[in-house]
Amino acid sequence: MSEVYNHHAVEQKWQKYWKENETFKTDVWDFSKPKYYALDMFPYPSGVGLHAGHPEGYTATDIMSRMKRMQGYNVLHPMGYDSFGLPAEQYAVTTGNHPAGFTEKNIETFSKQLRELGFDYDWSKMIATSDPKFYKWTQWIFKKLYEAGYAKHIDMPVNWCEELGTVLSNDEVIDGKSERGGYPVVKKMMKQWVIDQQAFAEELLDGLNEIDWPESTKEIQRNWIGKSTGVEVDFDIVGGGKFSIFTTCIETIYGITFMVLAPDGEIVKSLMDRVENPEEVQAYIDETLKKNDLDRTDLNKTKSGCPLKGIYAINPVNGKEVPLFMGDFVLASYGTGAVMAVPTHDQRDFEYAQVHNLPLIQVINNTEGTVDVSEHAFEKQDYLGKGCILMNSEEFNGMTVEEAKKGITKKLVDMGVAREKVNYHFREWIFARQRYWGEPVPCVYKEDGSIVFLDDSELPVVLPELEDYKGRNGKAPLENATEWKAYDKNGIKGTRETSTMPGSAGSSWYYMRYIDPDNDNEFANQELLKHWMPVDLYVGGPEHAVGHLLYSRIWNRFLYNKGLSPVKEPFKKLVHQGMILGENGIKMGKRFPEFVVNPSDIVRDYGADTLRLYEMFMGPLEVSKPWNSNNVTGARKFINRVYTFFTEPGNITDENNGNLEKIYHQTVKKVTNDFEVLGFNTAIAQMMIFVNAVYKEGSCPREYAENFIKMLSCICPHVGEEIWQILGHDNTIAYEPWPTYDESKCVEDTVEIAVQINGKVKATLNIGKEDPKDEVIAKGKELIADKLEGKNIVKEIYVPGRIVNIVVK
Known part of the structure; x- marks a missing residue:
């Protein structure tokens, strides 16, 4: 294509200028201006570099930070890397090289690409979670969580992958195999570090009312936390023993016809010497251990199960004996590991009863008394709630559901076999990985088995170099570091923890470290935190709704409760950018490599400003949209058109005949307002209308031209800086005042x-x-x-x- 301006020369020129002059370096101690903290969810520095989806969200925060800077704000817009993780470790395993070198090379590649795109990051504040100067404070915060009783070391079932030599989270397991490599995964009881998420449940729920987040993301978190209010009831086992269940529908307790236990739970284990079918039971347990939690719950369509023959529980409300079964949809790690089953009033129980030919007892009827489900009719009645009445429930017959709920609860509580309770769906956050490339847990196991966390003066506990980075036989790679593992200092003798923290550790607090990244005395200065927190705008993908976004809220809330964070919530406003799809309308990836777009190719052929302009003009930021190469060419043509007019001698005049007055003020108003709500596509459309108007007029007053270029420079910073200089300025456009508009001149006559x-x-x-x-x-x-x-x-x-x-x- 014929170039109106040489984007290679212009972009290299201004990127060099910004770097040499530290144009976007933020003086965090300057409290004379209002602050604006814009943040992107930092990337994992993979070996393949950026893809076309990365620049979309990054450009959005870049536009906002540039506008706010012109509006007189002191802007903090940093970038860093979530640099611990399994890919670097796998590289180490296969090559024998330390993962730090691999990671550093990838960070260099990412940083180079980000600089090429002209983002106004303050690179002096760059962080990487694998930098010991950073993870010293990750270790320190985890230590504080332990001292406060929130971090615990407990036995629990985990997803174990022998080939990868590590525990995997549920979302890393697909159909019983590891997402990475497709290796077999089994359930295994292991000592694990966990964080008690439930302790923060109410604060997390309350906090959702205080933040400007997409309602869909808030609802995902509410559902994930899963608060429910009900009753915990004790059931005796015939012949000895007992267990408890939690229910929100205590009014249906007379309808229990069987109970279901978690196959991998302690209850079943305690009954193995009493069951009449131990081989069948053990076979079912073994099969269950091959499944992840998602396969056992949300994806479970078969309602598989196994009876515990000869074992019965006693329903405390009426003394009736009910059979016990196992079902893989019941998790040992959730609730009590046991559930009561009322198949006439619960879809899951009904389906299980059908598969295993179990009886039904209807205990709720509508007010007319017309619903009738006989004991073996196998017709599931939808749960009948408010206004309906009880039946087959002894002294509670004829009561409404609301009356019976209170009455049955009181009866059981008075019997001493029940208590009212609030329960939560989400469980402990597993906070240990049998991997090398992660933060070491800064503790020692003494010879008597007790745990001692190291003194602050010994932090960071730095990863040792190894010859063998692979864990084996359920043991972590750090077990290979025999000299490092043995600890004998300060009167403490024992063995270091060899599990490392998960990748979510550093990302749970990194937004604070940007504010004061070189502080070696505290994770961040408290005065700076009070000034800069919370993050004003946070942009990233919705896939982090119940991972990173929840974990970071937990860590921040803990630090707030300890007086170490000035805010209850870390992210004031959250925006999810939509996915950029391939030209076939499908997510870019290995399946259709011909549709994968490398941003570096676009920068080479059309320029970074073209890529930025195109991605912001594709459609609303939050919506997924397909790539269109023809429209990339259109974006470049618009830049050419702007450059041609505003640099042509004679087009910019010191006279103002008023012909462009209305369209100019309308443009400033719309661009300003649209930027504020991240409506970049409509703001660009208005800029195009303005350019059409100045072409039609044939000239443009200098004030209008310069203010238009200021607005355009937020989207196309290289072109903006170049035109600004050609218009006679020898300073950067970045700190020029944002244009204002006169409302009265925006009105259509x-x-x-x-x-x-x-x-x-x-x-x-x-x-x-x-x-x-x-x-x-x-x-x-x-x-x-x-x-x-x-x-x-x-x-x-x-x-x-x-x-x-x-x-x-």
């Missing part, structure tokens, strides 16, 4: 209305907004006079600012 005959549009007419009715009707009739010839006018209607309608016979 005229309006276009429809002229109708008998309600059908025959023409349109431009009139003044204040034109009198008679004058408007007269103009309308004159415009369609030829169509009124020979017609008898019976009525003339004028709807102000909308239509003139001439009614004829």
Whole structure:
């Protein structure tokens, strides 16, 4: 393509200028201006570098930070890397090289690409979670969580992958195999570090009411936390032993026909010497251990199960014996590991009863008493709630559901076998990985088995170099570091923890470290935190709704409760950018490599400003949109058009004839307002309207031209800086004042209305907004006079600012 300007030369020139002059370096101690903290969810520095989806969200925060800087804010817009993780470790395993070198090389590649895109990051504040200067404070915060009783070391079932030598989270397991590599995964009891998420549940729920987040993301978190209020009831086992269940529907307790236990739980284990079918039971347990939690719950369609033959529980409300079964949909790690089953009033219980030919007892009826489900009819009745009445429930027959709920609860509580309780769906956050490339847990196991966390002066506990980075036989790679593992200092003798923290550790607090990244005395200065927190705008993908976004809220809330964070919530406003799809409308990836777009190719061929402009003009930021190469060319043509007009001698004038006054003020107003709500596509559309107007006029007043270039420079910073210099300025445009508009000059003086005959549009007419009715009707009739010839006018209607309608016979 023929170039109007040389984007290679222009972009390299200004990127060099910004770097040498530290144009975007933030003085965090400057409290004289209002602050604006814009943040992107930092990337994992993979070996493949950026893809076309990365620049979309990054450009959005870049535009906002550039505008806010011009509006007089002290802007903090940093970038860093979530650099611990499994890919670097796998590289180490296969090559024998330390993962730090691999990671550093990838960070260099990412940083180079980000600089090429012209983002206004303050690179002096760059962080990487794998930097010991950073993870010293990750270790310190985890230590504080332990001291406060929130971090615990407990036995629990985990997803174990022998080939990868590590524990995997549920979302890393697909169909019983690891997402990375497709290796077999089994359930295994292991000592694990966990964080007690439930301790923060109520604060997390309350906090959602205080933040400007997408409602869909808030609802995902509410559902994930899963608060429910109900009753915990004890059930005795015939022949000895007991267990508890939690229910929100205590009014259905008389309808229990069986109970279901978690196959991998302690209850079943305690009954193995009493069951009449131990081989069948063990086989079912073994099969269950091959499944992840998602396969056992949300994806479970088969309602598989196994009876514990000869074992019965006693329903405390009526003394009836009910059989016990196992079902893989019951998790040992959730709740009590046991559930009561009322198949007439619960879909899951009904389906299980059908598969295993179990009886049904209806205990709730509608007020007319017309619903009848016989004991073996196998017809599931939808749960009947408020206003319905109980049946087959002894002294509670005839009571409404609400009355029975209270009455049955009181009966059981008075019996001493129940208590009211609030339960939560989400469980402990597993906070240990049998991996190398992660933060070491800074503790020692003494010879007597007790745990001692190291003194602050010994932090960070730095990863040792290894010859073998692979864990084996359920043991972590750090077990290979024999010298490092043995600890004998300060009167403490023992063995270091060899599990490392998960990748979510550093990302749970990194937003604070950007504010004070070189502080070696505390994770961040408290005065700076009070000034800069919370993050004003946070942009990233919705896939982090119940991972990173929840974990970071937990860590921040803990630090807030300890007086170490000044805010309850870390992210004031959250925006999820949509996905950029391939030209085939499908997510870019290995399946269709021909549709994967490398941003570096676009920068090379069209320029970074073109890529930025195109991605912001594709559509609303939050919506997923397909790539269109033709439209990339269109974006470059617009930049050429702007550059041609605003750098052509004679086009910019010191005179102002007023012809562009209205469109100029309308443009400043719309761009400003649209930027504030991240409506970049409509702001660009208005800029295009303005450019069309100046071309039509043939000249543009200098004030209008310079202010237009300021706005454009937020989207296309290289072109903006270059035109600003050509217009006679020797300073960067980045700190120029943002343009203002006059509201009175934005108002349209005229309006276009429809002229109708008998309600059908025959023409349109431009009139003044204040034109009198008679004058408007007269103009309308004159415009369609030829169509009124020979017609008898019976009525003339004028709807102000909308239509003139001439009614004829």
